[in-house]
Amino acid sequence: MKQIDFENGGVGKNILAAALPMLVAQILNLLYNIVDRVYIARIPQVGTAALGAVGLCFPLIVIISAFANLFGSGGAPIFSIHRGKKEDTRANQIMNTSFTMLCIAAILLMAIGMLFAHPLLILFGASEKALVFAYPYLMLYLIGTLPSMIAVGMNPFINAQGYSTMGMLSVAIGALANLLLDPLFIFAFGLGVCGAAIATVISQTLSAAFVLYFLTRRSELQVRLLKKEEFSVSLGYAKNIVSLGTAGFIMQLTNSLVTICCNHVLSMTGGDIYISVMTIVSSVRQLVETPIYALTEGSSPIISYNYGARRPTRVKKAGSIMSLLVFAYTAVMWAVIILIPHTLIQVFSSDASLISDSVPALKQYFAAFIFMDLQYIGQTIFKSLNKKKQAIFFSLLRKVFIVVPLTYLMPFVLGMGTDGVFLAEPVSNVIGGSLCFITMLCTVLPELKRIQKNK
Numbered sequence: 163m164k165q166i167d168f169e170n171g172g173v174g175k176n177i178l179a180a181a182l183p184m185l186v187a188q189i190l191n192l193l194y195n196i197v198d199r200v201y202i203a204r205i206p207q208v209g210t211a212a213l214g215a216v217g218l219c220f221p222l223i224v225i226i227s228a229f230a231n232l233f234g235s236g237g238a239p240i241f242s243i244h245r246g247k248k249e250d251t252r253a254n255q256i257m258n259t260s261f262t263m264l265c266i267a268a269i270l271l272m273a274i275g276m277l278f279a280h281p282l283l284i285l286f287g288a289s290e291k292a293l294v295f296a297y298p299y300l301m302l303y304l305i306g307t308l309p310s311m312i313a314v315g316m317n318p319f320i321n322a323q324g325y326s327t328m329g330m331l332s333v334a335i336g337a338l339a340n341l342l343l344d345p346l347f348i349f350a351f352g353l354g355v356c357g358a359a360i361a362t363v364i365s366q367t368l369s370a371a372f373v374l375y376f377l378t379r380r381s382e383l384q385v386r387l388l389k390k391e392e393f394s395v396s397l398g399y400a401k402n403i404v405s406l407g408t409a410g411f412i413m414q415l416t417n418s419l420v421t422i423c424c425n426h427v428l429s430m431t432g433g434d435i436y437i438s439v440m441t442i443v444s445s446v447r448q449l450v451e452t453p454i455y456a457l458t459e460g461s462s463p464i465i466s467y468n469y470g471a472r473r474p475t476r477v478k479k480a481g482s483i484m485s486l487l488v489f490a491y492t493a494v495m496w497a498v499i500i501l502i503p504h505t506l507i508q509v510f511s512s513d514a515s516l517i518s519d520s521v522p523a524l525k526q527y528f529a530a531f532i533f534m535d536l537q538y539i540g541q542t543i544f545k546s547l548n549k550k551k552q553a554i555f556f557s558l559l560r561k562v563f564i565v566v567p568l569t570y571l572m573p574f575v576l577g578m579g580t581d582g583v584f585l586a587e588p589v590s591n592v593i594g595g596s597l598c599f600i601t602m603l604c605t606v607l608p609e610l611k612r613i614q615k616n617k
Contacts (some may be wrong), residue, residue, distance in 0.1 A: 173464065173479040181460025181487075183330035184321060185453050190330075190337035196510075198358040199445055201344050203511045205354055208295070210438055210513050212355050215295035217441030218288045218425065221418040222279075222300065226271055226307055227314055228414035233264040234315035235459075236407015238322045239466040239546050240399075245322070245383075246470025252399075254383045257319050259396040260403055262388040264315045265308065272307035279304070287425040289434060299359045306363030309370035316373050316385065322463045323382050332376065336369030402548075409545055409553030416561030423569045424583050431573055432580040439520045442510045443527050443584070449506070450495050450528075454535065457487050458542040465546035474610035481543055481606075488535050499528045523584045530588035536595035540602035552601065560594025 203213040237260030244253040275282075279300050280293075288296050313336060320329040340361055347357030377385040388396055421444065428436040461484035468476040499506065507520045537560060544553040565586050572582025 173476055174483045176464050177457075177461050177480060177483055177487075180321065180324075180326045180464060181457050183326040184460040185456035186330050186334070189452055189456075190334050196445055196449065197341055197344050198362060199441070199510055201348050202355060202358055203513075205348065208354075210511065210516055211291065211434070212295045213441055213511065214434055214438035215288065215292040216299055216355060216358070217437060217444070218283055218286045218292055218296045219300045219303065220441075220444065221286050221421050222275060222282060223303065224414055224418040224421070226275075226310060228411050228418070229267050229271060230264065230311040230315035231414060232315075232407040232411040233260040233267070233403060234318045234407075235410045235545070236260070236403040236405075238318035239462060239548060240402055240406060241319060242322045242463045242466035243470035243548060246467040250383060255392075255396060256399050256403065257377075257383060257385050258388050258392075259399045260319070261316060261385050262396075263400060263403070264311055265387065268308040268311040271311075272304050275304045275307070276301065286422050287429045287437065289429075292434065292437075295355045299355045302356055302359035303362060306366045309363070309367040313366055313369035313373055316377060318459070319385065320373065320376060320381065321460070322466075324463075325376070325381060326460070328376055328380075332369055332372045335372050336365040339368050340365035405550045406545065406548055406553070409541060409550065409557045412554060412557040413541070413561070416557065416565075420561055420565050420569065423566055427569055427573050427583050428580060431583070435516065435519060436523075436580055438511075438516055439523050440583075442507055442516070442520045443524055445510050446499070446506050446524060447527070449509075450499070450531070453491055454488055454538055457484060457491070458538050462542055462546045465543065466548075469547050472613055474613045477547075478607075478610055481539070484542070485535075485539050488539060489532070492532050492535050496528065496531055499531070500525060523580070526581060526584040527587050529585070530591045533588075533591040533595040536599035537591070540595075540598035543602050543606055547606065549605075552605065556594065556598040556601070559597065560590050564590040564594055 199213060199216065202216055203209045205212055237256050241253045241256045241260075244250075244256065279297060283293060283296050283300065313332065317329050317332055320326075320332065343361035343364055344358055347353050347361045348355075349357075351357055353360065374385075421440075424440055425437050428440055432439070461480055465477055465480045465484075468474075468480065503521045503524045504517065507517050507524065511517060511520075537556065541553055541556060544556070568586035568589055569583055572578045572586055573580065574582075576582060578585065
């Protein structure tokens with residue numbers, strides 16, 4: 163069980179050692195939902211309608227994931243900073259606080275989701291026809307809220323201790339189980355959309371069981387629920403975790419908000435077929451973004467640890483290497499999307515009409531995707547250095563103040579119809595991504611120079 167030494171060795175080597183297992187883990191993690199979509203789209207007679215209906219559940223699924231990351235991605239950088247300072251007792255208390263908040267939130271979210279599933283799906287743009295598939299899928303998915311949040315939210319604490327291979331394995335277990343169980347429940351047992359949800363819940367439970375086993379038995383610092391007398395002491399830690407995690411939380415929550423707005427506008431301008439188109443575009447985005455997320459999240463504990471250890475040169479080097487890797491990967495994927503979009507779309511559907519409508523939408527949506535890298539890099543560095551205000555502001559700026567207004571302005575006011583929905587994304591990437599990256603350079607680099615000078 164090899165542990166990465168964040169303090170010594172080559173920075174690039176450490177980033178790759180952390181990012182590559184995370185990349186494999188994230189690609190496998192895509193199988194949770196993408197495999198569902200691939201199989202659901204191929205259910206005889208109802209595949210295209212069922213795919214669009216399940217796409218309507220994504221906003222709530224994203225909200226659940228956002229809460230998991232609120233406590234996981236919010237706690238892990240602070241955990242790493244204290245480990246860098248050799249304050250293991252505080253680091254452990256932060257992990258325990260994150261775990262306790264995550265479990266409480268999971269139970270509340272499951273209860274609220276089950277109570278309001280029907281009106282929420284109506285709000286997200288579901289027609290009566292779509293509800294036939296969307297409602298049972300969502301109700302079954304909600305049963306697995308706790309294991310889903312444990313698997314997603316506690317995995318960063320495995321990676322933050324240098325056990326990136328174990329972090330990868332925790333995801334691989336669930337993803338491979340989902341890959342095997344999906345066709346069994348959907349086709350062999352004839353359960354259709356409900357079978358996809360059942361397979362996902364079982365798979366997430368297996369992932370969560372592995373995460374808990376590792377963090378309670380095998381890791382250097384081990385997790386447990388807070389005791390009653392520790393709640394008051396942990397209040398300060400809880401505030402720091404939530405305030406830092408709020409940036410990523412808002413980013414995911416606003417992704418959900420944008421999806422709701424897009425589905426709402428598309429249902430009026432293009433009908434149910436365009437909700438299926440947006441489901442495919444969102445699936446391709448998830449596929450393309452996964453390695454970017456792995457590279458940035460793999461770099462984050464190295465940046466945080468060395469920032470806590472007051473090693474600014476290693477912080478800058480980690481940020482530079484991360485940026486180069488992200489830009490190189492995005493350039494390749496952008497070329498694939500523009501030149502051979504059919505190849506990616508056909509992964510999710512064989513419906514000729516759906517593919518025909520999806521090709522121009524995909525090209526429009528990804529027209530300026532490379533600018534999204536600037537947002538990812540800036541956000542990662544702000545979060546890793548515990549700069550809450552900047553991280554939160556730029557999360558809100560791109561999605562809430564740019565994308566959402568444009569999603570309504572471009573189709574209706576400018577008369578662009580469905581094209582306006584898909585073009586709102588590249589406009590926001592250019593404006594929001596550029597502002598985030600420039601601000602990061604202007605604030606972080608001078609601070610690192612001051613640390614170097616004082617040292």
